[in-house]
Amino acid sequence: MIDPTVIIIVVGVAAFAISGVIAGTRQDANILTVLVLGVVTAIGGGTVRDIILNIPVFWVGDFSVVWLAILASLVAFIFAPLFRKKLWKVLIYADAIGVAFFSVAAINKTLALGHTGEVAVIMGFVTACTGGILRDLLTGRPPMVIASEELFVTPVLIGGIIYVLLLDIAPNYAAQWPIVAICFIVGFRAIAIERGLQFPKWLRMRPGKRAE
């Protein structure tokens, strides 16, 4: 049987690489430029995770993840024209899937290193969001994680907290909880996108008080 961790990483890397390539389409970019965007989006989050945790950066020791990101980027480059009118949607769903898988993978890695649940939640969030932040900054957009009107932070943050709590409360089901967490994060974000979910007014900053 395939190690579930491998599946999580493969899906996360592929999803982020695709989102990076699609983000590059705005720039009328060539194949190498979008390849760089795909790879940076796919491995950026894990790189920052390993640097903060003070462990060797994962792809320096095992380059296969980079090859996977390159491959996924090439596939995305070839098939992007098929989604001509729905690229934005593919981008945010690819991002949502990448965020969910990377959050779970980073929480697992952080807990395995003996850190507390609080640190694991933060590392899950940072790992899940950094790749997309780098992608957005490199393509000259304000980072989606903060700028998007749909709920973005909420699903991954709440999902991470729930996942860590589940692992703590019922460790016997440690093999099932990742699936629950990933479905929760992707599902929550999908509903947020499709339904335009919002916080109640008293939990939002109101337009009247922008700092300019």
Added chain:
Amino acid sequence: MIDPTVIIIVVGVAAFAISGVIAGTRQDANILTVLVLGVVTAIGGGTVRDIILNIPVFWVGDFSVVWLAILASLVAFIFAPLFRKKLWKVLIYADAIGVAFFSVAAINKTLALGHTGEVAVIMGFVTACTGGILRDLLTGRPPMVIASEELFVTPVLIGGIIYVLLLDIAPNYAAQWPIVAICFIVGFRAIAIERGLQFPKWLRMRPGKRAE
């Protein structure tokens, strides 16, 4: 008596968290989004400092600073409406206070590790500015440290140099110099903001020669 280092960190973290929350108001953001902005602004600079100095990142070992940042962000979220028309001013003063306290804290930490005064000055500057740079990039603004028309770099850089020199010349007053340095940086920046201080013309780039 309370350790002065703790006071410095508490004030710095709270000031930066507040500035992050206020920066988030531009985005019509919800409570979790501004919380993320507050925490990233508050712990971003110290995180980069520890990574460059190749020591364990402070909040991975001691999570209390993150709780403090979360608490300060929530308080800022609740009280922001009271400052409706003066948010921009609150933001730049909170930033100035955070910059001053973090600069001194980072110089202390760098010198305690046995590095030279030159390295300490740079680390003070990097630590003081990185949180604000991340805040500005995440909210889609050009970083204040470079873009703001008021003097920004000058107070923190000169203040850091003076602080390191004072510690070297009169180490007996090592307990007093942080207060001097913080007052100098905040005071200099306040005057720069209120009076629109500028360098003499021959020390500025002139408009005629923009690179486009």
Added chain:
Amino acid sequence: MIDPTVIIIVVGVAAFAISGVIAGTRQDANILTVLVLGVVTAIGGGTVRDIILNIPVFWVGDFSVVWLAILASLVAFIFAPLFRKKLWKVLIYADAIGVAFFSVAAINKTLALGHTGEVAVIMGFVTACTGGILRDLLTGRPPMVIASEELFVTPVLIGGIIYVLLLDIAPNYAAQWPIVAICFIVGFRAIAIERGLQFPKWLRMRPGKRAE
């Protein structure tokens, strides 16, 4: 005889510092602001390289590179007015030279640490581009590496791959290959800038499919 590595670092640092100062002219900045931009551009790439490779950051141990960056920034500040109408061109050529020298220096350092050629190519690319990316983000521009219409990624990426292959195939000429690689990268980029080189259409993303 002077160590070739020293020459490579001196030229790279000076070129990047100049590009940072020129980028700062857009902001009507003062001398300290452009100094910060010059230094960040010059040492940013190497800093990220050392952090990813998990080795001590080069300028923390040996501050002379920072002094060099400060000196080059001051010189650029003084002489920038002479190039009033050609600043943009000076900027992109300074950037091209910095990219070429830093790519080679980073590949050498990565291989010397015992990492594989693939990792060395990536580290050469990351080191060469990060300083310029930080410069562009700090001055509020979309990073040139992705946004520029001329070929940017291609010369440094292909040049890095060729350099690693040459070192592998004919290690006896290890002293000559850096010169070949640097000339290739600068020359390729110069032709791309002057001739407006482009990939054939089927290797570019077409305007019709922008994600918005």
